[in-house]
Amino acid sequence: MLYYLHLLSGSFIGFNVFRYITFRSIAATLTALFISWILGRPTIALLRRLKMGQPIRGKEEVRHLADLHGSKAGTPTMGGLLILSALVGSCLLWAVPTNRFLWICLGGTSALGALGFWDDYLKVVQKKSAGIPGRVKLLVQAAVALIAGVLLLGSPETGREASKLAVPFLKSVFRIELGWAALPFFLLVVMGSSNAVNLTDGLDGLAIGCSIGVALVFAVFSYVAGRPDWSSYLFVPHVRGADELAVFCAALLGASIGFLWYNCHPAEVFMGDTGSLALGGAFGLVSIAIGQELLLVLAGGIFVIEALSVIIQVASFRLTGKRVFAMAPLHHHFELQGWGESRVTVRFWILSLLCGLLALSSLKLR
Template sequence: MLFNFLVPLSDDFFVFNLFRYLTFRSGGAVITALVISFILGPRIISWLKSKQGEGQPIREDGPEGHLLTKKGTPTMGGFLILIAITVSTLLWADLTNGYVWSVLLVTGGFGMIGFVDDYLKLTQRNTKGLPGRVKLIAQIIIGAAATFWVMQLSPDTMATHLAVPFFKSLLINLTWFFLPFAILVMVGSSNAVNLTDGLDGLAIVPVMIAAVCFALIAYLVGNSVFAEYLQLHFVPGSGELAVFCAALVGASLGFLWFNAPPAMVFMGDTGSLSMGGALGSIAVVTKHELVLAIIGGLFVLETVSVIVQVASFKLTGKRVFRMAPLHHHFEKKGWAEPTIVIRFWIIAMILAIVGLATLKLR
C-alpha cells in the first residue's frame, strides 16, 4: 500500500524513493509484523484463554508428560501470525503484484481450513477435528485456484516448467502434470509443517529459517541482474514475495516470544497449515519446489517418519519408531523437550545452508 501511494510522489518528495527498494520495504515488513505480534499477542492470548477454557485437547496416546505440562494451553495462536503477516504485507508490498495476492490466497485459505479444524477440536473436545478427507479436498481446491493464477502470471516459457537444482539451464516441461505437482507441493508443505508442530517452538523456528531463505531466493530470481549472474531462472515480479517472506519472518519471531517453552499459546492448525501452504506457494512461484524439499528437510523427515510408521504397522504389525512423528520418538526415548527442539533447529539450519548452496552450485 505504501509503495502504491508514496512512490508516485517521489518526484516531489525525494525521501519516498526509499519505497522503491525491496530491501527497505522488506525491513519495514519484518519490523511491522514483529510490533503487531508484540502488541496484539497478550490480548489475543487472553481472549483465547477466556473462550477455550481447558485449552487444546491433548492426545491421550501421546507422551505422558503432555497431559501435565500442556493441558490448559490455548490454541489458535495462528490467528496472531495471520494478522501480522497480512497487515504487514498489505502495508509494504506492491498490491498490483499478482504473485503477492496468490500467496495470500493460499495462506488465508489454508488458515481458514485450520481454523475450522481447531474449532471442531475445541467444541467436540477431541483431537480429530475436521475429517482428513474434507480437509484435503479443501486444500486441493485452494491450491488448484492458486496454481492456475500463478500459471497465468508466469512467462509462457516457465508457466508449467520445473527447474532442477544444480543444472543451470534445465527446465522440464510438465505440461498438464504441473497442476497436480504444484498442488502436491502446497498441500504437502502445509501438512508437513502441521505434523512438525508438536512441541513448544519446534515448528515456528524452521518456518522462520525457511522464510529467510525464500526471501533471498525470491529477491534473486526476481532480479534479472542477479538471476543472470547466478544462472538462475528469472521470474519477473517474483521479487515482491521477499516482502511477504519478511513479514512471515517478523510474525514468526513475534509468535516465538509467546510460544517459547513453556508455551503460552499453540499455533494450532490455523497457523501450521497456513504457514506451510505459504512456503509451498512461494516455492511454486519462484520455481524452487525441489529446493524447498531441502530447505524444509526437517518437515520432510517428520512426514516420512509418519509414513514409514503407518506403512510398517499395516504391513508387518510392527512399529519402526516408538511414536511418530519423529520428535515424539525421541520424547519416548527420554530426551528432554528443549533438547529435541534445539537439536531439530540445528538440523533445520544445516539443511537451509545446503539448500541455499544450490543457488551457486550449478
C-alpha cells in the first residue's frame, strides 16, 4: 500500500522513491526480516504453550537416526507461520496491490501453507509422522497449480507469455504451442518444487538456508523480466508486470533470513510442512509466471538432488531390492556416513550458493 505515497511527490519529491521497485524490494526484504525477528520469540513461545512439538518418526526410521536426532523430539513445529506472516505483511506494505502476478503467487503460497499447517496439526495431534495422506497433498498442490495456470493462460495480458519456455544459457526462447495443454507442465513444476523443498527440510537450517539463494535469484530475474529494456538486452522473455514479483521474492528472502535466525542449529523451531510446502510452491509459481521453469532446476539444484535421491532410492529398492544410499533423502545418507549435521548443512549451503551463482551467470552467458 505504501506504493501510493508516490502520488504525494508533488508536495514532497522524496515520496517519489516509492515508485521504484528497487527501493521497495530492499524495503520489503528488511520489513520481512524485522517481522520475523519481532514475531519469532512470541511465536515460538505460543507453539510451546500449545504443545505443538515435532513428533518423532516411525520406529524403523528412529532406529537409524535416534542417536542423531532423538533430542529434537518436542521442538516446536509449524514455524512456517512465521515465514508466511513476514511474507504477507511485507508484500501488503510494499507491493502494488493491483498486480496480477503478486496475487497469484501470494494466494498460491498461502494456500500451500494452509495445506502444510493442516498436515503439521494432524501430526502433532496424532503424535505420528504421518499426517494428511499423500494423495490428498498432491491433489491440493495440483489444484493450486491448476488455478494459477488457468489465471495465467486465460488472461489476454499473460496468456501469450505463459506459453514461452526460456532455456538458460541460450538466447532463443522456445514457444510451446500447446495452449491450455501447457497446464500439465505447470502442475509438474509447482508440485515438484513444493515437494522437493519438503524433502530437503530434514536438518536444522538446511531447507531455509538453500531457499535464500533461490529467492535472490528469482528476485533478480523477475525484475529483469519486467523491464523491456533489460530483458531485451539480456535476452530474457519480457513479461509485463512481472517486475513486481521482485518485491514478492525480496520479501521471501527477508522472511527466510529472519526464520534462519531461529532455525539454525540447534533449531528453536522447525518450519514444518507449513513452511516447506509454501516455500517450494512459491518458487514454482514465480518460475511459471516469468517463464523460467528450467532456471528453477538450476537455481534450486539442491532441492532437485534431494528429490532425485528419494526417487532413485525407491526405484532401486522396488526393482532390485537394494538401496543406492544409506538413507534418503541425500542429507541423511551423509549423516550416516559420519558427517555431522552442521557439516552437511553448511556444505549443502555452499553447493546451493554455487547453483545460484551459476543461475545468475546465465543472464550474460548466452
